[in-house]
Structures are given as C-alpha cells and as structure tokens.
Amino acid sequence: MSKTFLLSLLCLSLDGFVLSGANPPNVILMMADDLGYNDLSCYGSKRQKTPVLDKLAAEGLRLTSFYAGATVCTPSRMALLTGAYPPRLGWNGGVVGYGLKPHNGLAPQARTMGEVFKEAGYKTALIGKWHLGDTPELHPMGQGFDLTYFIDKSNNQTKKLWRGRELEADPFDNRRLTENFIKEAVAFVKSNKKNSFFLYLPFSAPHFPAQAHPDWKGKSANGSYGDVVEELDGRIGDLLKVLADEELEKNTIVVFMSDNGTEPGQKKWGSGEPFRGLKWSALEGGTRVPCILRFPDLIPAGEVTDKLTTAIDLLPTLAGACGIKLKKGPGIAPKLDGLNLWASLQGKTKTHPRKSLLYWHGWAMPQAIRVGDFKLYLDKVKEIPATNKGPVLIDLSTDPGEEKDLASEHPEKVKDMKALAEKLLSEIEENSMPLGGPARKGERKTGHWLK
Structure with a gap:
C-alpha cells in the first residue's frame, strides 16, 4: 500500500470537514x-x-x-x-x-x-x-x-x-x-x-x-x-x-x-x-x-x-x-x-436541492403542496373559505398570512402543482410500510380537490 494512499486515508475530507485522525x-x-x-x-x-x-x-x-x-x-x-x-x-x-x-x-x-x-x-x-x-x-x-x-x-x-x-x-x-x-x-x-x-x-x-x-x-x-x-x-x-x-x-x-x-x-x-x-x-x-x-x-x-x-x-x-x-x-x-x-x-451550491413540500392535517388528510414560494391548497380548509370553491394558490413570499388566492391568475401553476402532488402522494402510498404493533386498518385519505 503506497504512502500516498495511506496519507489520503488519514486526511479524508467529509464535505469540507478534514478528519486528519480526529x-x-x-x-x-x-x-x-x-x-x-x-x-x-x-x-x-x-x-x-x-x-x-x-x-x-x-x-x-x-x-x-x-x-x-x-x-x-x-x-x-x-x-x-x-x-x-x-x-x-x-x-x-x-x-x-x-x-x-x-x-x-x-x-x-x-x-x-x-x-x-x-x-x-x-x-x-x-x-x-x-x-x-x-x-x-x-x-x-x-x-x-x-x-x-x-x-x-x-x-x-x-x-x-x-x-x-x-x-x-x-x-x-x-x-x-x-x-x-x-x-x-x-x-x-x-x-x-x-x-x-x-x-x-x-x-x-x-x-x-x-x-x-x-x-x-x-x-x-x-x-x-x-x-x-x-x-x-x-x-x-x-x-x-x-x-x-x-x-x-x-x-x-x-x-x-x-x-x-x-x-x-x-x-x-x-x-x-x-x-x-x-x-x-x-x-x-x-x-x-x-x-x-x-x-x-x-x-x-x-x-x-x-x-x-x-x-x-x-x-x-x-x-x-x-x-x-x-x-x-x-x-x-x-x-x-x-x-x-x-x-x-454551507453556501457551497448555487441551487438548493429541496424544491417542494407536502402538508398533511393532524388527522393525516393531505391538504397542500409548496413549490418554491407558492403553496397550493388541495382540500377544504376552514380558515381559508375560498378552498370551498376550488384549489387555492398562495404566494408565501408576499402573503405569509395566507389571505389572497392567486389561483385564477396562475392556472398553469395550479395544474402543475396539483399534478406533482398527485404523483408524490401516489408514490408514497405504493411504497409505505405498516405501523409498529398490531395491524390496523386505515382508510385512504384524499384532499377534496384531488378526488
């Protein structure tokens, strides 16, 4: 085994962290x-x-x-x-x-x-x-x-x-x-x-x-x-x-x-x-x-x-x-x-890997997806009355209180975000595992505007 190889092992770099025996x-x-x-x-x-x-x-x-x-x-x-x-x-x-x-x-x-x-x-x-x-x-x-x-x-x-x-x-x-x-x-x-x-x-x-x-x-x-x-x-x-x-x-x-x-x-x-x-x-x-x-x-x-x-x-x-x-x-x-x-x-990359996020209510109803600064509600949510009429699109960068529905202004974005949510939720359902403990039956839950 070469000295160069041994030295490289001793100085193994872990995303900027150099061990050097530590x-x-x-x-x-x-x-x-x-x-x-x-x-x-x-x-x-x-x-x-x-x-x-x-x-x-x-x-x-x-x-x-x-x-x-x-x-x-x-x-x-x-x-x-x-x-x-x-x-x-x-x-x-x-x-x-x-x-x-x-x-x-x-x-x-x-x-x-x-x-x-x-x-x-x-x-x-x-x-x-x-x-x-x-x-x-x-x-x-x-x-x-x-x-x-x-x-x-x-x-x-x-x-x-x-x-x-x-x-x-x-x-x-x-x-x-x-x-x-x-x-x-x-x-x-x-x-x-x-x-x-x-x-x-x-x-x-x-x-x-x-x-x-x-x-x-x-x-x-x-x-x-x-x-x-x-x-x-x-x-x-x-x-x-x-x-x-x-x-x-x-x-x-x-x-x-x-x-x-x-x-x-x-x-x-x-x-x-x-x-x-x-x-x-x-x-x-x-x-x-x-x-x-x-x-x-x-x-x-x-x-x-x-x-x-x-x-x-x-x-x-x-x-x-x-x-x-x-x-x-x-x-x-x-x-x-x-x-x-x-x-x-660490500030080492120009792009950030995380692009989207799914949201569930505490009773496991899928209710929204975020992509970039936009959040799309896909279920009826009592705090947002407009969700009774259809999906609601929020721009979190300008509306942290989630008050203004922009869905009518961005129909393509609504369509794309809804499709992504459906794809992600379907994959999760297909590749899930049971809870620990005795088997229990659970109904499939779907946001109202995903049905």
Whole structure:
C-alpha cells in the first residue's frame, strides 16, 4: 500500500470537514415541544427572552423556511428520525394515546437516525420525550440508542419516567423534566467526550401543562409558558457550556428546532406570527418552526436563510455532514424522502436541492403542496373559505398570512402543482410500510380537490 494512499486515508475530507485522525463530528439534535415560530427572541418574540438560543443563532445559521415533519407530535418524530413523510410509515392520523393506540407506533423495522449513527460507530442517546409507542417492542432501546432516559408520551398523558427498561419515577415532577433531561445530557456528553456521539434531545417543554420550575417561576413576562421557555433556554446554555469547557464545541454539530406549531390551548402565550394556524393545522403556523444550526467554521456564522428545509432532510443532511453514507436498496425501509442539504446550507451550491413540500392535517388528510414560494391548497380548509370553491394558490413570499388566492391568475401553476402532488402522494402510498404493533386498518385519505 503506497504512502500516498495511506496519507489520503488519514486526511479524508467529509464535505469540507478534514478528519486528519480526529473523531468524526458529534451531533446534538434538540427539539422543543409545541414551540411556535415566534417564541424565541431571535425569531421576533417580545414575550420572553431567549439569550442562549439567540447567541446560538448568531454563531450559526437561522432558518426561516424550516418545517417540522408534521403538525402533531408522533408523526413529527417519525419523520425526523427516519427522513420519511409520516404516511410512508403507516401513520393515518393522530398521536400515540389520542387517535393512535398506545400499542401502535414507529415500526421497529424502520431505520432511524439512532441506528444510522450507531452503525457508524457513534455512542447514541435518546433523552427526553419519545412518543412513538408505549410497548417494550416500540420503546427506543430497539431503535439504535445505547442510552435512553425518557417519557413515552406527552407530559399530559403519562407520569412515568423511564431509564432504559426500568421505571425511574412514577410520578415524575413535570416542573423538573427539563432540568432532569439536561442533567442526563450533560452526563452523557462528559462520559463520551473521547468518542463521537449522537445525542437526540427532544424536550417536553413547553407542551401543556406548562408548569414553571421553582427557580424560574415568575421570571418571564409571559406567565408559566414564558417561564418554561426561558428555563429551556437557560438549561440549553448549561449543555452548551459543557461543550466549550470540554473543548468539544468546534467538533459538534448543534441543531435546535420544534416539533410543530403552537398548541391551540396555549395560543394566549405561544405565537406563530406572522403565520396563521396552530398545531394540527396545515396552515404555515402548524409546521413552520424555528430551526438553528451551528457547526463552527463549517456553517457560516450569523447568517439567515429562507431556503426550503424540512425535518425529513436532517437525517441525510447530518449523515452527510459526518461522512456517513446511507445504505439503500432491499431491506432498507422506509424509503427516504429527505434530501442532503449540507452543501447548500454551507453556501457551497448555487441551487438548493429541496424544491417542494407536502402538508398533511393532524388527522393525516393531505391538504397542500409548496413549490418554491407558492403553496397550493388541495382540500377544504376552514380558515381559508375560498378552498370551498376550488384549489387555492398562495404566494408565501408576499402573503405569509395566507389571505389572497392567486389561483385564477396562475392556472398553469395550479395544474402543475396539483399534478406533482398527485404523483408524490401516489408514490408514497405504493411504497409505505405498516405501523409498529398490531395491524390496523386505515382508510385512504384524499384532499377534496384531488378526488
């Protein structure tokens, strides 16, 4: 073997990241629960202060056209972890414990982000809210995570806190869940500082009931909701400080996002402005959420992008950033809908791979498609009365509130977008897999103007 070949192995370049004997990048993927687009001060909030996440955005990239994987908890997590649209995974509406039986969830056969990183030699952890099935078969231990510390449903649905297969607390103290999750995350990072690690950290905050930690109660100007958001921000600061103290900061990709928009019962305190729509809705406010990405020296600092990006893109994008080649072919399920956007988000390409996005209501009705700046509604949506008469076309670049129908002005665009939606939905139906757990029947759902 030549010296030149050996040297090339030692200096393997991974999309601009040169290993030179160092560990591949660590990844920390954080997700808030029901945090609206306008709930961070770096996204315009005047109700609560989030200096830690503001600083993270200043040191990295802030995305303004980022979409969660779905408009409710369970399918959003399915999409994030697998890189696939939720209906491809058998989802037919609702969340585990509400519309979806607790013994159903993400199929163990589905490839997850945890498995991808574990197979690449990473130490992996799931710390936080799982919400992808309640049975031992559907718990996260079988989905590629070495360490698990979690609640298996939303904080209003369960009082059980698990460590692996052992019950850690029953009941847990809802006020202290963020504190508990961050303590576990800090311990995981410190114990794996010499290894490459993947930490999936889906918080339960600020999902209702938003109950302030005693040390944070009354600190915000937005009631308990604001207290919980400000605590979340502060606790994330504790975790980021550990990265700096352990000299891991420059070799760790940090992502922060939300799983969907504001919960309807919290709209007094949470906000998706300037967008309309809440959790469960296919309007922009239902899935368009904050997302911040930091990787020092590789991701431009202090920049803002409106490039269309979704949670399903994070699996291929993060894998690509870490030099992991995703397997394809027979036996790999689900089929990937996500795209590797790493080079584009670094500003290295003239074109952006993601051109379109499908939207479903929280009960799995396909309702819209976005192509570029245009969004076409293909179902009747109560918040948009014109959808009772036909498809409605919105230009999101000039109409974020989705008020003006432009369908009559662009009939060819309506025709093309409708045809693309039909093609994509048909392919998803033909190449889907069943939910995990007992078989269940699900009716095919079609937007009114697709029938």
